[in-house]
Amino acid sequence: MTALFLGMMTLRNETLTAVKGILVGHMTDLEAATGCTVIICPPNTVGGVDQRGGAPGTRETDLLHPSHLVQHVNAIVLSGGSAFGLATADGVMRYLEEQKIGYPAGRHVIPIVPAAILMDLNVSDSDIRPDSAMGYAACLTASSEIVHQGTVGAGTGCTISAVMGKPQATKGGLGSAAVYIDDELVVAALVAVNAVGDITDEHGQIIAGLRSAPDSDEFAGIMPLYRQMARMPMTETSRSNTVIGVVATNARLNKEEVNKVAQMAHDGLARAVNPAHTMYDGDTIFGLATGEIPANVNVIGAYAAEVMAQAIRNGVRYATSLAGIRAIND
Numbered sequence: 001m002t003a004l005f006l007g008m009m010t011l012r013n014e015t016l017t018a019v020k021g022i023l024v025g026h027m028t029d030l031e032a033a034t035g036c037t038v039i040i041c042p043p044n045t046v047g048g049v050d051q052r053g054g055a056p057g058t059r060e061t062d063l064l065h066p067s068h069l070v071q072h073v074n075a076i077v078l079s080g081g082s083a084f085g086l087a088t089a090d091g092v093m094r095y096l097e098e099q100k101i102g103y104p105a106g107r108h109v110i111p112i113v114p115a116a117i118l119m120d121l122n123v124s125d126s127d128i129r130p131d132s133a134m135g136y137a138a139c140l141t142a143s144s145e146i147v148h149q150g151t152v153g154a155g156t157g158c159t160i161s162a163v164m165g166k167p168q169a170t171k172g173g174l175g176s177a178a179v180y181i182d183d184e185l186v187v188a189a190l191v192a193v194n195a196v197g198d199i200t201d202e203h204g205q206i207i208a209g210l211r212s213a214p215d216s217d218e219f220a221g222i223m224p225l226y227r228q229m230a231r232m233p234m235t236e237t238s239r240s241n242t243v244i245g246v247v248a249t250n251a252r253l254n255k256e257e258v259n260k261v262a263q264m265a266h267d268g269l270a271r272a273v274n275p276a277h278t279m280y281d282g283d284t285i286f287g288l289a290t291g292e293i294p295a296n297v298n299v300i301g302a303y304a305a306e307v308m309a310q311a312i313r314n315g316v317r318y319a320t321s322l323a324g325i326r327a328i329n330d
Helices: 082-098 132-141 222-228 255-272 297-317
Strands: 003-006 009-012 023-029 034-040 046-051 075-079 103-105 108-110 115-117 174-180 186-194 198-200 206-208 242-252 284-294
Touching (some): 023 132, 034 082, 034 132, 046 255, 075 082, 075 132, 075 242, 082 108, 082 115, 082 132, 174 297, 186 297, 198 255, 198 297, 206 297, 242 255, 242 297, 255 284, 255 297, 284 297
Parallel strands (some): 075 115, 242 284
Antiparallel strands (some): 003 009, 023 034, 034 075, 046 284, 174 186, 186 242, 198 206
């Protein structure tokens, strides 16, 4: 069990790195309001994915389907920069190849690095995007320490409910959470929260979303606005948004089961984001299982939904204001 010792007090790790062997690293560009996050997996980690949004930006997701050959993944990349940000995976592949980590192919190893991106080009300097060098640098920072959350890594340029522009939006961010089902079995999540919908708490109350006015601390909610837009063309009612993330467990699951866990984790996304999975969202969740403990896939999936919802809420609770977009803490 990963923990941080502070004098006589032990702080339990309730982030993605609570799953033993998983490393997380970030690169953050606050000036350009973008960044990337890499999740490096221990050997023999089984991977899966479930993609629900109508506008995905992804790489190497097909190979995660149960009917396909490759069983294990070496890393997952979450990045800003829209489709340009997929280049970060090149840097992660280069780093892993140098470490001789990957799928064996004769004299070579081929790192398996699925990736997903979010749209943050309109937040600050759109000419600066996460690239291969940033992906490589994120690997150099990767550690098993408690994950840094908020305006960091892939969460740097995230916004919530930006349909009326930055002044009425709320700052999104990177969130993580973990639940210990017993003393050994753990399920955890990490997510970059860049949702078009409002973020709601455990009681259904909006905690981040569309503000009633640029200088207001009150949330109008996006659903009443959507009522007014019901007959408008879709292109006039949209902004490009996405929630991308990872759920991981130390359970022993096969590829079909890991894909099921990723699917069930979307229930947590829908609990914390309203609306979710629109045509202008790229909502994508990866699943990882490190294979240490035999477990019931139904239980793992149920808790995956719980930690995904909590990680999304943490993403906005830890966020700090940036580029004229106010966080709820400010």
